[in-house]
Amino acid sequence: MIRLLPFALLAAALWLAAALHLLPLAEWPAWPLDPARMDIPQILLGFGLMPRGAVALLAGAVLGLSGAILQVVLRNPVADPTTLGISAGAQLALVVATMLAPELLEGGRWPVAGAGAGLAAGLVLLIGARRGFAPVTMVIAGMLVGMTASAVATAMTLAQGQYLLSLVIWNGGSLVQGDWSGVRALAGVLALGGFAAALLARPLRVLSLGIEGAQGLGLNVTGVRLLAVAVAVTLAAAVSAELGLIAFVGLAAPALARTLGAQSIPRLLALSPVIGALILSLCDGLVLLVANRLGEMFPTGALTGLIGGPLLIWLLPRLRGSTPPGTERAEGPAPRRDRPAPLLAGLALALVMAALALVWIGRVPGGWAVLDAQSFAAFLPMRLPRLIAAAAAGAALALAGAILQRLTANPLASPEVLGVSGGGAMGYAAAVYLLAAPSAVALTGGTMAGGALALVLIAAFVSRRDMPAERVLLAGIAVSALASAVLSGAMAVGDTRSFQILAWVSGSSSAVTMPGALALAAVAALLWTGALLARRWLAVLPLGPEVAGGLGLPLRLARLLLIALAGTATGAATVLVGPLSFVGLMAPHMARRLGLARPGDHVTGAALIGAGLMLAADFGARMAGFPYELPLGLFASLIGAPWLIWLMMRRIR
Incomplete structure (x- = not known):
C-alpha cells in the first residue's frame, strides 16, 4: 500500500x-454547501x-x-x-x-x-x-x-x-x-x-x-x-x-x-x-x-x-493455452469440391443479377416499386457508383479475411478481429487531424498505412514470443480496443473533424463518385490478382512454419507480402464501410463450407461472396429507413453478428 x-x-x-x-x-465555499449563498x-x-x-x-x-x-x-x-x-x-x-x-x-x-x-x-x-x-x-x-x-x-x-x-x-x-x-x-x-x-x-x-x-x-x-x-x-x-x-x-x-x-x-x-x-x-x-x-x-x-x-x-x-472456437476440428471437416468452376461462375452470375435487381427495385413515398426503363436510365448514374463501391469493398474485405485466415491458420481471423480495421481507423483519424483539408487520396492512403502498420506490429509481437494462433486474435482485439478509445476521444471533442470521423465510423456509400468507385474496384481486382499469384504460399502456410520452411517457402518474405496485401485491402475497403463489418470473417467461411478449399478457388469465392454480402448491406441501409439513409456499417454488422455468434456457439465435436 x-x-x-x-x-x-x-x-x-x-x-x-x-x-x-x-x-x-x-x-x-464553506461546508455544508448552500447554493443560495454561493456565487x-x-x-x-x-x-x-x-x-x-x-x-x-x-x-x-x-x-x-x-x-x-x-x-x-x-x-x-x-x-x-x-x-x-x-x-x-x-x-x-x-x-x-x-x-x-x-x-x-x-x-x-x-x-x-x-x-x-x-x-x-x-x-x-x-x-x-x-x-x-x-x-x-x-x-x-x-x-x-x-x-x-x-x-x-x-x-x-x-x-x-x-x-x-x-x-x-x-x-x-x-x-x-x-x-x-x-x-x-x-x-x-x-x-x-x-x-x-x-x-x-x-x-x-x-x-x-x-x-x-x-x-x-x-x-x-x-x-x-x-x-x-x-x-x-x-x-x-x-x-x-x-x-x-x-x-x-x-x-x-x-x-x-x-x-x-x-x-x-x-x-x-x-x-x-x-x-x-x-x-x-x-x-x-x-x-x-x-x-x-x-x-x-x-x-x-x-x-x-x-x-x-x-x-x-x-x-x-x-494466459493459459486453449483451443480457439471455430477451428476446423470444431466445425468438422470442410467439404472439398472437385470441380469448383461451375460454382464460381454461378456466384459471379448471381452477383451481377443481384446488382441489376437492386438498381431496378426501390422504395417511393407510396411503397415499393419496380422502375420502368426510363426511370432505370435516370437512376442508374446515381446508383451504379455506390453499387460498384459496395461490391468492391466487400470483395476487398473478404480477400483480406481469406489471406489472414490462411496466414494464421485460424478460421476466426479477419480484418476486424486482428486489429487491421482498428489500425486503419487510427490512420484515417490521423489524416483528418494532421492535414488541413485531407483529400480522398490522403484519407485512403492513411487508412491503408494504418491497417498495414497494425498488422505488422501484431505479427512482430507474436512471432517473437512464439504464441499460438489464438493469441494473434487477442492481440488484434487489443489493437481494436485501443483504436476505439482513440476514436471515442476524438469524436467527443465535438468539432467538425469529430463529426467527419463519426460519420465515417458507421460507414456510408452515399457520397461515392464513379471515379472513386472504379478506383476501389481496381484496387480489389489488383489484390485478387496478387492473392492468386501467392496461392502456393497460401496453400503451404497453414501447415505450420516447420513444414513451410522445409518446402523452401521464404517465410519472412511471404508473411510480409501477405500482410501488406491484407492491410492494403482492408484500408481501401475501410475508407468506405468503416472499421467494423464482419464481412472479412463471414465470406471466407462461407466459401470454405461451399467446398472451395484450394487457395485460388477459396479467395475467388470469398471475394464474390463478400461483394454480395456488402451489396445486401447497402440495399438494407438505403431501404430500411426510407426516405433517410441509415449507416452501411450498421447493416453489415447486423449481418455479421448473428453469423459470428452462431459460429462461436457450435460445440466441439
Missing part, C-alpha cells in the same frame, strides 16, 4: 491544481469539481472490484467489464432506450443499463460454457460482442441527429457532474458490492481449487459463479448508467494489484478497488490538466481506453 502513496498524492495534486485554477483557496465559481467548484473528484474515486473503485470478481470467478487474468462486453451491452441498452423507448428511463437509467449488461454477459457466458470457460475464448467472445454492441450504438447515434452530441459525449465516459447525486448513488453501490465481495471471498477461494475440488468440498459451483458474475455485472452497469463507457479500469486494477503482491483472493478483492480509484482519478486529473492548459475537455473514459490495448497485449503471455 505504501507504494501507492505517490500516485495518490499525484492524483490529489492534479485535482487541487484544477480546483485552484477555478477558484483561489481563500474563496472556497457562480463557488457553485462550479462545490457542485461540479468536488463531486467529480469523488465520483472518479468511487467509479474507479467499483470497476476495480467488478474486474477483480470477474477475473477470480472465471480464472481469467484479462476478464473485466470491457473485455467481456458488459459495459458495451449497458451502453447499447441505454442508447436504444433513449431513442426508441424513452419512457423506460422514467424510473432511472440503472434498470435499463443492468438489463443490457446482463444480456451481454449472459451471451458471453453461454458461449464460454460451451467451451469450458477457456480464457481466450471468453475474451474473444466478450470483446467481439462488445465491439458489435458499440458499433450498433454508434450507428444509431448517428442516425438520430437530435441525440447526437449528448450521446457521443456520454458514450465516451464523461465524469462531468452537476450535483452530489452521483456520488451518493455510487457510494451505495460500492458499499453493497464490497459487502457482497466479502461474503463471496471464501466460496471464491474454494472455487479456485478447480471445479472437481470445489464440488468435492460441497460447493455449489454453478450458483457461486452466477452470483459472482451477477454482482460484477451490477457493479459495471451502475457505472455505465451513471457515467457512460469507462474502459479497462477493471482490467488494469487487478493486474496491478497482483504486481504489488496481492496473491490471495481476499487481498486481491480488497486492493483492486483502491487501485481502480487511483487509476480513474489520475486519468481524470490529466484530463482536467489538459483542459486548464488548452481549454479542450474530452471524456475521461477515452483516456482510460488508451490503457487497455497495451495492457491487454502485455498480459497475453500470462
Whole structure:
C-alpha cells in the first residue's frame, strides 16, 4: 500500500491544481454547501469539481472490484467489464432506450443499463460454457460482442441527429457532474458490492481449487459463479448508467494489484478497488490538466481506453493455452469440391443479377416499386457508383479475411478481429487531424498505412514470443480496443473533424463518385490478382512454419507480402464501410463450407461472396429507413453478428 502513496498524492495534486485554477483557496465555499449563498465559481467548484473528484474515486473503485470478481470467478487474468462486453451491452441498452423507448428511463437509467449488461454477459457466458470457460475464448467472445454492441450504438447515434452530441459525449465516459447525486448513488453501490465481495471471498477461494475440488468440498459451483458474475455485472452497469463507457479500469486494477503482491483472493478483492480509484482519478486529473492548459475537455473514459490495448497485449503471455472456437476440428471437416468452376461462375452470375435487381427495385413515398426503363436510365448514374463501391469493398474485405485466415491458420481471423480495421481507423483519424483539408487520396492512403502498420506490429509481437494462433486474435482485439478509445476521444471533442470521423465510423456509400468507385474496384481486382499469384504460399502456410520452411517457402518474405496485401485491402475497403463489418470473417467461411478449399478457388469465392454480402448491406441501409439513409456499417454488422455468434456457439465435436 505504501507504494501507492505517490500516485495518490499525484492524483490529489492534479485535482487541487484544477480546483485552484477555478477558484483561489481563500474563496472556497464553506461546508455544508448552500447554493443560495454561493456565487457562480463557488457553485462550479462545490457542485461540479468536488463531486467529480469523488465520483472518479468511487467509479474507479467499483470497476476495480467488478474486474477483480470477474477475473477470480472465471480464472481469467484479462476478464473485466470491457473485455467481456458488459459495459458495451449497458451502453447499447441505454442508447436504444433513449431513442426508441424513452419512457423506460422514467424510473432511472440503472434498470435499463443492468438489463443490457446482463444480456451481454449472459451471451458471453453461454458461449464460454460451451467451451469450458477457456480464457481466450471468453475474451474473444466478450470483446467481439462488445465491439458489435458499440458499433450498433454508434450507428444509431448517428442516425438520430437530435441525440447526437449528448450521446457521443456520454458514450465516451464523461465524469462531468452537476450535483452530489452521483456520488451518493455510487457510494451505495460500492458499499453493497464490497459487502457482497466479502461474503463471496471464501466460496471464491474454494472455487479456485478447480471445479472437481470445489464440488468435492460441497460447493455449489454453478450458483457461486452466477452470483459472482451477477454482482460484477451490477457493479459495471451502475457505472455505465451513471457515467457512460469507462474502459479497462477493471482490467488494469487487478493486474496491478497482483504486481504489488496481492496473491490471495481476499487481498486481491480488497486492493483492486483502491487501485481502480487511483487509476480513474489520475486519468481524470490529466484530463482536467489538459483542459486548464488548452481549454479542450474530452471524456475521461477515452483516456482510460488508451490503457487497455497495451495492457491487454502485455498480459497475453500470462494466459493459459486453449483451443480457439471455430477451428476446423470444431466445425468438422470442410467439404472439398472437385470441380469448383461451375460454382464460381454461378456466384459471379448471381452477383451481377443481384446488382441489376437492386438498381431496378426501390422504395417511393407510396411503397415499393419496380422502375420502368426510363426511370432505370435516370437512376442508374446515381446508383451504379455506390453499387460498384459496395461490391468492391466487400470483395476487398473478404480477400483480406481469406489471406489472414490462411496466414494464421485460424478460421476466426479477419480484418476486424486482428486489429487491421482498428489500425486503419487510427490512420484515417490521423489524416483528418494532421492535414488541413485531407483529400480522398490522403484519407485512403492513411487508412491503408494504418491497417498495414497494425498488422505488422501484431505479427512482430507474436512471432517473437512464439504464441499460438489464438493469441494473434487477442492481440488484434487489443489493437481494436485501443483504436476505439482513440476514436471515442476524438469524436467527443465535438468539432467538425469529430463529426467527419463519426460519420465515417458507421460507414456510408452515399457520397461515392464513379471515379472513386472504379478506383476501389481496381484496387480489389489488383489484390485478387496478387492473392492468386501467392496461392502456393497460401496453400503451404497453414501447415505450420516447420513444414513451410522445409518446402523452401521464404517465410519472412511471404508473411510480409501477405500482410501488406491484407492491410492494403482492408484500408481501401475501410475508407468506405468503416472499421467494423464482419464481412472479412463471414465470406471466407462461407466459401470454405461451399467446398472451395484450394487457395485460388477459396479467395475467388470469398471475394464474390463478400461483394454480395456488402451489396445486401447497402440495399438494407438505403431501404430500411426510407426516405433517410441509415449507416452501411450498421447493416453489415447486423449481418455479421448473428453469423459470428452462431459460429462461436457450435460445440466441439
